[in-house]
Amino acid sequence: MTLDIESARAAMRRYVASLNRDGQCEVRETGYEERIEGAWVFYFNSAEYLDTGAFETQLVGQGPTLILDNGSVLQGGSAERPSEVLNRFHGSAQA
Secondary structure, three states: OOOOHHHHHHHHHHHHHHHHHHOOOOEEEEEEEEEEOOEEEEEEEEHHHHHHOOHHHOOOOEEEEEEEOOOOEEEEEOOOOHHHHHHHHHHHHHO
């Protein structure tokens, strides 16, 4: 079953809220979202960077955040494409 975009957005909002509770700086979604097979893809960055565009305030290392059709959240690294994150998940799930 495919997760609808509103449910995926709600899951992403919960994920970002958890990062803000536990993190060193406030983060926000970038507003970019796309659908790939099996997941919705979102991105986040520091609120300061999104507000100012100041390069030095960007987060480093985070990549795409995938909300799978089952509602699970996968966090990718900065060098990973969304499909690579999904493939890594499927590979570890089969191991």
